[in-house]
């Protein structure tokens with residue numbers, strides 16, 4: 181939701197969101213960041229490119245491990261935080277849309293984490309993300325996606341809404357369209373003085389098998405599918421997946 185002072189060009193992550201994106205805890209806690217950075221550092225075998233690099237939550241600590249990190253990011257407000265962080269000025273960040281923006285260089289690894297493939301809300305555009313990732317990879321290079329699975333098992337017949345948090349000051353719920361695979365995440369926050377804030381962000385889910393097909397369209401094949409950054413096995417009960425596709429060595 182756009183608030184006063186936000187630039188509409190920054191999409192769903194304008195200044196009012198960027199301002200507290202790096203608050204401690206949650207996705208910024210070391211328990212969340214360190215395992216992701218460890219896996220990415222191990223997969224990197226040369227320069228890497230983060231699609232939707234945001235504020236550098238992952239890219240900056242990865243660069244601190246000696247990896248050369250570039251990034252593409254839609255929101256100037258988010259990207260502006262990167263250079264303010266220690267070591268952030270070593271990242272080469274391009275403002276643009278990851279479905280189409282090309283940056284110079286050939287990369288060993290392109291990665292797209294924290295559910296951000298779902299911010300791309302059509303199947304065609306998600307395919308373009310895969311194609312653009314492959315276009316940046318050298319033969320044998322890897323594309324990694326981290327994304328949650330839709331909670332459709334919690335939808336009884338005739339219902340389209342799944343609450344994920346209900347507390348006195350905050351209610352969060354996802355609303356699904358199982359035909360288009362579009363969904364919205366809805367956040368209602370009520371302050372102690374009774375004033376409220378409602379944020380609604382559109383997404384599209386794609387099944388792991390659908391992503392495998394997108395990867396094949398882009399000339400890549402599945403190499404790993406884990407349930408989380410700990411590389412545990414992906415099962416029917418997994419809430420998310422970390423998947424890695426490899427670009428064919430014989431393909432351009």
Ligand SMILES: C[S@@+](CC[C@H](N)C(=O)[O-])C[C@H]1O[C@@H](n2cnc3c(N)ncnc32)[C@H](O)[C@@H]1O
Pocket residue numbers: 190191192193231232233234235236237238252253254255258276277278279293294296299300
């Ligand atoms: C949930 S944040 C993740 C940021 C960062 N990767 C992280 O892990 O903290 C999603 C980011 O994706 C960016 N984004 C969304 N759609 C994009 C697109 N089509 N191209 C580039 N960036 C995009 C948003 O501006 C936002 O910074």
